[in-house]
Amino acid sequence: MPEKRLIVGAPDCFDRGVLISRVAALRAEEEERYRRSNPKSQSLARDGRQGFYAGVPMHWMLDWPLPFPLVVADAIGATLRDVDGRTLADFCLGDTGSMFGHSPEPIARAIEEHARQGFSYMLPSAKGLQVGDLLAARFGLPYWQVATTASDANRFALRLARAVTGRAKILIMNGCYHGAVDETYVALMDGHTVNKPGLIGQFEDLTQSTVVIEFNDLPSLERALRTHTIACVITEPVLTNCAMVLPDPDYHAQLRALTRETGTLLLIDETHTISSGPGGYTKRYGLQPDLFVLGKPIAGGLAASVWGFSDDVAAGWDRIRREKAAGHSGIGTTLSANALAMHAIYTTLNELMTDAAYRHMETCAERLARGLESSIVRHQVPWHVARVGARVEFVCERGPLKNGSEAYRAHAPLLEQAIHLALLNRGCLIAPFHNMMLTCQATTVSQVDLLIDSFDEVVSLLVGSAN
Ligand SMILES: Cc1ncc(COP(=O)(O)O)c(C=O)c1O
CATH class of the missing domain: 3.90.1150.10 (Aspartate Aminotransferase, domain 1)
Known part of the structure; x- marks a missing residue:
């Protein structure tokens, strides 16, 4: 027909x-x-x-x-x-x-258990401290931090990537969405990088801080990374925020090889692809990111996100903390890692993501x-x-x-x-x-x-x- x-x-x-x-x-x-x-x-x-x-x-x-x-x-x-x-x-x-x-039953129960233990005190709880080991065991990266949304976690991870590498730019995939993260709001239009047209209050020219290429386009990736100006590639393993785009069979292996070769960090955003399995697409297909972000369902429907990173990134952060001036780091937010959220993440990892x-x-x-x-x-x-x-x-x-x-x-x-x-x-x-x-x-x-x-x-x- x-x-x-x-x-x-x-x-x-x-x-x-x-x-x-x-x-x-x-x-x-x-x-x-x-x-x-x-x-x-x-x-x-x-x-x-x-x-x-x-x-x-x-x-x-x-x-x-x-x-x-x-x-x-x-x-x-x-x-x-x-x-x-x-x-x-x-x-x-x-x-x-x-x-x-x-309202999964284990989360309803966790909320009831926690209801009279206080929600937000800017200090860790005993249960909350166990979450770090659970995340490391599940997703394979040794160090973790908690934020309130996936947008926050991506912003913090990108900031850390720039700090650790001393490079200003990031690279994103055309059609991606990583939340309310300013530097990801560019697109390819007729072969040119442009600020996304729907943005409001956009004064900074994001095309100065961000390189955008097509997913599955290895020659463009290689060209961009060989400039040695990119701190970090941020990508979903499968693009899920335009119509779904799956990776070519060898794409992730090549992406990892090229990022390693050029000293570029690789951030895998698993916020949607956690649909792949209890360890996300990363575990299921053996990806090896330097940074990892997971938001949305990680607290069973309550607001929380987690982001993890490698030994090398942690060593970079140690160095920066020793050397930096006192004052705000740009990685924060008061309600992040509050005790109720931590209890919910603990419960989600143990009882829901099975x-x-x-x-x-x-x-x-x-x-x-x-x-x-x-x-x-x-x-x-x-x-x-x-x-x-x-x-x-x-x-x-x-x-x-x-x-x-x-x-x-x-x-x-x-x-x-x-x-x-x-x-x-x-x-x-x-x-x-x-x-x-x-x-x-x-x-x-x-x-x-x-x-x-x-x-x-x-x-x-x-x-x-x-x-
Ligand atoms: C892949 C991905 N990362 C991050 C986010 C941002 O999540 P949030 O809106 O919970 O901050 C989204 C939202 O759709 C997303 O799809």
């Missing part, structure tokens, strides 16, 4: 194998259905406008493809209940913050990926599915994708938004900014099948095979 592609200038046209008019029609129908089904959310969302800027406590809560935010009543395991009493199979899981399920849990998560994710793939094949749309452990993504373009530019071009915002909303109306919540779905210990096979069936129904509506 000939591929259906965009036919510009036609009265109606195909994009990604789907008629644009059908996308618009589906979106309109699903918006109407959403409004009808969520009257309480609608009225609460409107009432909330009095106090919050833009009506929500965090502006990105408006970025879901919904006419108004869905207001949550509660969330347990892999199920979320909204204030209108509808239950949703949750495959967003707080965009990984709740990757081990909502082999058994990951086996279940991966089985569900595999089933989901296979189900979506067969639907794509059956409806003959030029899309594909990518997966890294318990993280699955459907991409409305042929795959696999090779780099961030391809991932950028693969996005089809209007089509994806219509699908998200239609899935939500059928009882399935997926991550809002791309087509990412996560499974957790509490995910059931029937939830997975509901998502597969809903996806199939939505695609058949889009291609017209439902009529």
Whole structure:
């Protein structure tokens, strides 16, 4: 069958194998259905406008493809209940913050145990001190620090990398996201490095501090590293914040060899790819980073992150601490490593991030990926599915994708938004900014099948095979 592609200038046209008019029609129908089904959310969302800027406590809560935010009543395991009493199979899981399920029992218990022991005293607790050894044993790096968010941990790790190497620049992969980390906000546009256009209040020219190349592009990597000006390469092992991009088979080995050869540190950000297994992608595939960051789910849904580093980096930090002037180091924040967070990290490592849990998560994710793939094949749309452990993504373009530019071009915002909303109306919540779905210990096979069936129904509506 000939591929259906965009036919510009036609009265109606195909994009990604789907008629644009059908996308618009589906979106309109699903918006109407959403409004009808969520009257309480609608009225609460409107009432909330009095106090919050833009009506929500965090502006990105408006970025879901919904006419108004869905207001949550509660969330347990892999199920979320909204204030209108509808239950949703949750495959967003707080965009990984709740990757081990909502309110997992061990964390609820840890919070109760800790409730009267004090939360924040700027000193270590006995339980908290055990976490260092647990992290070292699990992820293989000898030294660790704790922060409050993955963004903070990345900022601190990059600062340390610059200090230890005495080099000012960092290198990132086009299409990456590492959180609210200023120096990572550049992109490749028509072959040039540019500050990301959506930034607000950006006065510093980030292209002076950051080199950006495409993922999987070894010649560009080598060229950049051989300038011997790069302190650190920061990357996810698999790009998960554009459409999912998997590494070429030899990519990580070459990346490690080139960084070592040029005295460049390698920071692996496992915040999303921890979906790969209890030791992350790093353990599963034998990566050897100098610095390692893990945020989001590490405290079972509470705010915490951890970052680890090698003996050599620690020796560099020792030297700097001996030599530096007194005063702020730039690595801090008061609530980091608070006693409640430490108790939650301890519990997450011991009771949630287990082999058994990951086996279940991966089985569900595999089933989901296979189900979506067969639907794509059956409806003959030029899309594909990518997966890294318990993280699955459907991409409305042929795959696999090779780099961030391809991932950028693969996005089809209007089509994806219509699908998200239609899935939500059928009882399935997926991550809002791309087509990412996560499974957790509490995910059931029937939830997975509901998502597969809903996806199939939505695609058949889009291609017209439902009529
Ligand atoms: C790979 C990666 N690193 C870091 C972050 C930042 O996490 P946080 O927003 O919790 O600081 C994100 C957020 O999506 C991420 O995807």
